[in-house]
Amino acid sequence: MSTDQIYSHFHPDEHRFVDKAAEWVARAEQHEAKLTDFLDPRQAFILTTLVNRSMDVQLLLNGGHPSAERRRAWVAPDYRVLESEDPGITLLSITSPDEKLEDLDHGDYMGAILSLGIKREKVGDIHVRPDGCHILVASEIADYFRLNLSQVHRVHVMTEVLPLERLQFTEVKLEELQLSVASLRLDGIVSDVYRLSRAKVLVPIKAGRCKVNWKQEEDPSKPLREGDVVSLQGAGRFKVLEIEGVTKKGRTRVKIGKYS
Template sequence: MNRQDVMMHYRPQERPFVDRTIDLVARVDQRQAPVLTDFLDPRQLKIVEAIAHTASEVSLFRSGGHELAERQRALLVPSYWVPETDEFELSFLRFSTIGDHGKLKHGDYLGALVGLGLKRSKLGDLAVHDQGCDLVTTKEIADYIRLSLSQVGRSAVQVQEIQGEQFVAPQVEYQEKEFTVMSLRVDAVAGEAFGLSRSKVVDPIKSGKLQLNWQVIDSPATAVEEGDVMSLRGHGRAKVLAIIGQSRKGRTILKIGKYL
């Protein structure tokens, strides 16, 4: 594998991750021993998959603890290796709120966990439900979270370990919105999706604050397609649910779902 040729296919901000991934794949190939990553987002998983495919003696397996997991750990193994479930070293925790201080949101739980000094890469999916929140995490930090986290926002919480089959998968909820745009440029679509004027969305895009399908996009002219997921720092995340068609004036009609 020519490292420089591989790097040319990725944006500058992705190249440190690509470089580390190339080293991991080479280590598995040379030592014939497995390597387990932390939790990766879908974009990072695509990078790992692409690089792993360049090594004929390396196979990739992944798990995030449930069937539709967004964040997953990648297990790189020699091609003859058949991994067991416990090799992903996942733990499952449930946070139950005590008292009534209003419903906590995903960001409340994530903020409390990061406030413990934890890196996002050690945390998998968070699933908020009526009784509290379930979390997939690495086995190595599960006890630390269980013993250290006692409050989220203004609510006291109780943390207990649960079995994987008890994990309540995240229920994605959207606030749907239909609108028209002159073109499918990401600045036009993001501006409407997040309630910003086009002029106020261009600078954040150029400064790397917008991700399209978990990849930083710095060109406002990048085209958006049906199914794409956008996130703009400080404004949340939205999905292009449907490209409905053309209006009488020739504008494109979109249906967007903003994550609640």
């Protein structure tokens, strides 16, 4: 399959990652293994799609726990035993001996990490608890994290490395909303979820700042389906939990889960 044929399956903004993934596969065909950074679910799908086109390449995804959203991948020749390879994931525990942490959220921890100059792809899932946070990171930068992450949103913290098996997994909390919408169009539901005018949500959607299932979506009229995960840059993300039926007035009842 030519490059143009491969590109036709993906959004133009994804072509750069497609090129990168295709190179990993090509090198694996030449007996070279690659451990990637953390991939989001869309990137993992693209990489899996390309690996499945090769008879001589295999893929192993690992995010540090079975239900991880963000995962690193080994891309390697088919004869290599990937289960015995180091996943390259380290668990960091963030705590504070003196200050309360229950008011800190995912965004606070993410902001503190990015302020250190760390790229997002070096960070896996973040598990926030009332007494602190467990963060999965790429092992090659774990020491840098441990030595430099000392403050989160003006709260002084301690950072230590723990064995992966001590991960305290936290379930994702969703704030449920019941909506009655005229249609399942992306712009209409985004408008209702974030209580913004239709005009205000059209701008970021058309500018490429909205994703559906981790794929950039610029069509405001795209119909959403059960299970879709939608993110709007700067506003957060939500999941379409259930399409419950049509009212007598012809509107559609939808249950939405907003990520906290």
